[in-house]
Amino acid sequence: MGNPATLKKISTQLNLSISTVSRALKNHPDISESTKRKVKELATLMDYEPNAYAVNLRTNKSKVIGLIVPSISNMFNDSFIAAAEKEGREKGYTLMILQSGDDPVQEAENLKLLKQYRVDGILISVVTDSYAITSFEKFSESGIPILFFDRVPSTIKFDTVCMADEEAATLAANAIINYKKKNILALFGNEELSITKKRKEAFQAVFDESKEKIKLQVAACKSSDQAMRVVADALLHNKPDHVFCMSDELLIGAMKAIHQAELKMPKQISILAISNGFIPSLYSPEITYIETSGFELGKLAMRRMLENLENKTEPKAIILPSRFVEGGSL
Amino acid sequence: MGNPATLKKISTQLNLSISTVSRALKNHPDISESTKRKVKELATLMDYEPNAYAVNLRTNKSKVIGLIVPSISNMFNDSFIAAAEKEGREKGYTLMILQSGDDPVQEAENLKLLKQYRVDGILISVVTDSYAITSFEKFSESGIPILFFDRVPSTIKFDTVCMADEEAATLAANAIINYKKKNILALFGNEELSITKKRKEAFQAVFDESKEKIKLQVAACKSSDQAMRVVADALLHNKPDHVFCMSDELLIGAMKAIHQAELKMPKQISILAISNGFIPSLYSPEITYIETSGFELGKLAMRRMLENLENKTEPKAIILPSRFVEGGSL
DNA sequence: ATCAACTTCGCAAACATTTGCGGAAATGAT
DNA sequence: ATCATTTCCGCAAATGTTTGCGAAGTTGAT
Numbered sequence: 156m157g158n159p160a161t162l163k164k165i166s167t168q169l170n171l172s173i174s175t176v177s178r179a180l181k182n183h184p185d186i187s188e189s190t191k192r193k194v195k196e197l198a199t200l201m202d203y204e205p206n207a208y209a210v211n212l213r214t215n216k217s218k219v220i221g222l223i224v225p226s227i228s229n230m231f232n233d234s235f236i237a238a239a240e241k242e243g244r245e246k247g248y249t250l251m252i253l254q255s256g257d258d259p260v261q262e263a264e265n266l267k268l269l270k271q272y273r274v275d276g277i278l279i280s281v282v283t284d285s286y287a288i289t290s291f292e293k294f295s296e297s298g299i300p301i302l303f304f305d306r307v308p309s310t311i312k313f314d315t316v317c318m319a320d321e322e323a324a325t326l327a328a329n330a331i332i333n334y335k336k337k338n339i340l341a342l343f344g345n346e347e348l349s350i351t352k353k354r355k356e357a358f359q360a361v362f363d364e365s366k367e368k369i370k371l372q373v374a375a376c377k378s379s380d381q382a383m384r385v386v387a388d389a390l391l392h393n394k395p396d397h398v399f400c401m402s403d404e405l406l407i408g409a410m411k412a413i414h415q416a417e418l419k420m421p422k423q424i425s426i427l428a429i430s431n432g433f434i435p436s437l438y439s440p441e442i443t444y445i446e447t448s449g450f451e452l453g454k455l456a457m458r459r460m461l462e463n464l465e466n467k468t469e470p471k472a473i474i475l476p477s478r479f480v481e482g483g484s485l
Numbered sequence: 486m487g488n489p490a491t492l493k494k495i496s497t498q499l500n501l502s503i504s505t506v507s508r509a510l511k512n513h514p515d516i517s518e519s520t521k522r523k524v525k526e527l528a529t530l531m532d533y534e535p536n537a538y539a540v541n542l543r544t545n546k547s548k549v550i551g552l553i554v555p556s557i558s559n560m561f562n563d564s565f566i567a568a569a570e571k572e573g574r575e576k577g578y579t580l581m582i583l584q585s586g587d588d589p590v591q592e593a594e595n596l597k598l599l600k601q602y603r604v605d606g607i608l609i610s611v612v613t614d615s616y617a618i619t620s621f622e623k624f625s626e627s628g629i630p631i632l633f634f635d636r637v638p639s640t641i642k643f644d645t646v647c648m649a650d651e652e653a654a655t656l657a658a659n660a661i662i663n664y665k666k667k668n669i670l671a672l673f674g675n676e677e678l679s680i681t682k683k684r685k686e687a688f689q690a691v692f693d694e695s696k697e698k699i700k701l702q703v704a705a706c707k708s709s710d711q712a713m714r715v716v717a718d719a720l721l722h723n724k725p726d727h728v729f730c731m732s733d734e735l736l737i738g739a740m741k742a743i744h745q746a747e748l749k750m751p752k753q754i755s756i757l758a759i760s761n762g763f764i765p766s767l768y769s770p771e772i773t774y775i776e777t778s779g780f781e782l783g784k785l786a787m788r789r790m791l792e793n794l795e796n797k798t799e800p801k802a803i804i805l806p807s808r809f810v811e812g813g814s815l
Numbered sequence: 816a817t818c819a820a821c822t823t824c825g826c827a828a829a830c831a832t833t834t835g836c837g838g839a840a841a842t843g844a845t
Numbered sequence: 846a847t848c849a850t851t852t853c854c855g856c857a858a859a860t861g862t863t864t865g866c867g868a869a870g871t872t873g874a875t
Contacts, residue, residue, distance in 0.1 A: 158628060159600070159603070159627050159628065161860095161861060161862090162861065162862065163861075171824080171825090172824070172825045172826080173825090173861085173862080173863095174824080174825065174826080174827095174862095174863080174864075175823085175824055175825070177861095177862065177863065177864090178824090178863090178864090181863095185822080185823060185824070186823070186824080187822075187823060187824090190823085190824085202623075202627060204597060204600045204601045205601055205861085205862075206542070206601070206603060206860090206861050206862070207538075207601040207602045207603065208538045208539075208541045208542040208547070208602075208603060208860090208861080208862095209538075209542050209830090209860075209861035209862040209863090210861080210862060210863080211538045211830095211862095212536070212538040212539055212542055212829095212830050212831065212832090212860095212861080212862075213829075213830050213861080213862045213863050213864090214830085214862085214863070215830075217538070219581075226567060227563055227566050227567040227570065228563040228564040228566070228567040228780075229563075232563075233557055233558040233559075233562075233563040234558040236557050236558070236582075237556060237557040237558040237584065240557065240582065240583070240584055241584065241586075244583075244584075249581060249583065249598060249602075250581070250582055251549075251579060251580070251581055252566075252570065252580055252582050253570070253574075253579065254567065254570055254571065254574075256571075267534060268579065270489070270534045271534045271535055271536070271537040272537045272538075272579075273489070273536060273537065273538060293532075297489050297532060298488060298489065407767055410767075410769075411767075411768075411769040414768070414769045415769050434767075437737055437740070437741075437764075437767060438741075438744070439740075439741040439744045439745050450558075491830095491831060491832090492831065492832065493831075493832095501854080501855090502854070502855045502856080503831085503832080503833095503855090504832095504833080504834080504854080504855065504856080504857095505853085505854055505855070507831095507832065507833065507834090508833095508834090508854085511833095515852080515853060515854070516853070516854075517852075517853060517854090520853085520854085535831085535832075536830090536831050536832070538830090538831080538832095539830075539831030539832040539833090539860090540831080540832060540833080541832095541860095542830095542831080542832075542859095542860050542861065542862090543831080543832050543833050543834090543859075543860055544832085544833070544860085545860075816875100817874100817875085818873105818874090818875085819872100819873090819874085819875100820871100820872085820873085820874100821870105821871080821872075821873100822869105822870085822871070822872090823868105823869090823870080823871095824867105824868085824869080824870095825866105825867090825868080825869095826865105826866090826867085826868095827864100827865095827866095827867105828863100828864090828865090828866105829862100829863085829864095830861105830862090830863095831860105832859100832860090833858100833859085833860090834857100834858090834859095835856105835857095835858095836855105836856090836857095837854105837855090837856080837857105838853105838854090838855085838856095839852105839853090839854085839855095840851100840852085840853080840854100841850100841851080841852070841853095842849100842850080842851070842852085843848105843849085843850075843851090844847100844848085844849080844850095845846100845847085845848085845849100
């Protein structure tokens with residue numbers, strides 16, 4: 156007891172060589188059926204499990220994919236992780252998950268660690284998409300493929316998988332116009348993130364091109380609380396008939412203000428959000444939203460990575476289309 | 486390029502032996518300062534990172550903790566994971582996370598996989614706490630310590646870390662009585678889980694002992710939707726003045742029904758839940774709750790595991806005390 | 816009896832690292 | 846000059862596994 160079984164222990168007990176035991180367990184044709192049987196029996200009896208470290212050392216493949224996210228506890232990331240884990244597992248890969256906590260230094264350390272573990276590939280959502288990617292370029296020269304997801308640097312040197320940010324915003328804007336909304340309050344997040352810029356520009360572009368006479372007020376909110384205050388204030392003054400939220404965080408704040416004002420959806424005020432769908436389902440009526448599914452993204456990202464592991468291809472930018480999900484708030 | 490640097494590559498370039506290089510990088514006193522310098526320079530130049538697999542094979546320590554949860558994408562688990570990752574990382578441990586998807590077979594496979602990777606320890610929340618733990622006992626004989634968290638089997642043979650389920654329920658019941666509620670609807674979850682039983686019994690016990698004349702209606706709900714229907718129905722008929730929810734899931738359903746009935750909190754109806762606090766913060770006023778923090782639990786669990794790794798101690802059952810968090814719904 | 820062919824298995828190297836031990840060179844003391 | 850000590854480094858084994866190659870042993874044909 157204590158130390159786990161090894162090929163050697165099995166081999167000495169059976170008076171066989173290590174190589175024979177190894178081959179027997181792998182159904183190598185060179186080994187006779189009778190010894191295969193004996194070996195396998197003893198192996199299961201001894202609860203033998205191959206030492207992954209020895210295997211990886213020998214084969215130079217770890218069957219582990221590294222995953223770096225700013226934070227695990229975030230509705231988007233966790234569904235991404237869940238999907239990636241599931242997708243990878245089906246092909247025999249496991250996940251090593253690291254948090255960078257919005258700290259570039261920690262992020263760099265994470266990369267080092269994953270390199271030490273000789274992971275076969277890395278999935279990463281960077282802490283900020285504005286800084287230099289030379290460190291990643293240098294890193295990828297070491298032979299470990301990197302795939303960026305969600306928050307991606309703007310370069311074509313790497314595989315990227317992200318949401319159709321512009322498309323989602325355009326979809327949202329068109330829906331709002333179709334529903335004949337005339338006085339709109341649109342909430343956007345941290346303006347330093349490229350995702351915010353993209354969504355905002357696409358959103359506004361639709362209204363700029365529209366012939367309709369529509370009043371559009373755009374607000375940048377850095378937190379849920381700020382969104383609540385902005386909406387509460389707007390409700391008192393310019394009385395919008397529609398509020399658009401580009402993220403769950405903002406939606407939460409907006410809904411608090413709306414509840415406090417005791418407004419009824421969708422009659423007195425209508426809502427549209429960009430979300431993965433969980434938060435919208437908490438309200439009654441449920442919030443209509445443009446879906447950006449972390450789950451789908453995780454599936455796609457892992458799939459792409461595995462594809463690349465099998466036969467290296469050119470870097471590709473994959474964009475996950477978004478779709479309109481009817482709630483009762485619009 | 487391509488293959489990562491190794492001790493051998495460094496050693497041949499410098500006309501040194503592998504062992505000297507290895508020692509130089511570790512600041513071994515036997516090595517002169519001048520060669521240390523040379524070695525370190527070349528090492529950083531070549532982006533040398535030790536091969537974790539070779540190290541682990543040699544040292545028989547993996548510095549990896551395995552984590553098995555039914556599902557990652559769940560508000561409780563993800564904060565648990567985040568905390569455990571952080572806590573472990575500070576001591577040089579990383580996490581290998583696996584999902585069992587509420588499937589005992591998958592759970593068994595996960596254990597196998599973690600054994601293959603020779604993880605130093607395993608943190609697990611079992612899919613159901615009612616089945617045999619003999620498999621775990623057998624497994625732990627292989628030398629890998631197991632710690633159960635949240636959903637724990639009832640045995641004293643293992644370390645366990647879980648919420649103070651009875652205490653939380655007792656706390657809740659006493660608070661409700663103190664607030665002079667007289668007609669209470671209490672929602673509990675899946676009755677097959679021991680956590681449900683414990684909470685329910687402790688909750689009811691308080692009312693049984695109470696001298697007050699209180700009407701208590703207890704309902705078992707298997708889903709958020711069912712909770713919504715139960716509450717909606719109760720609101721029409723026995724008109725409770727208070728709703729207690731033992732989980733976030735039930736709270737979500739209850740709140741939908743309450744919103745639809747357009748009741749005001751806490752005047753027309755009051756709410757108390759057991760939660761980690763996220764969902765309660767979404768409403769306005771925020772829901773008062775008894776906190777059961779996944780984050781705290783993760784920290785505790787990982788800390789206990791590392792403690793045990795340093796010097797093996799007797800199995801211990803750790804219980805995380807719960808606390809009352811004032812919202813505005815009671 | 817000879818040789819070929821096939822079946823079944825073992826030897827040994829390789830993967831990258833750690834570490835006990837021993838050895839050469841340099842220094843110092845006598 | 847001799848010996849002891851110190852400084853610095855290399856040899857080699859060990860971790861558990863995979864795999865090319867070769868070597869017995871068996872079988873069958875001639």
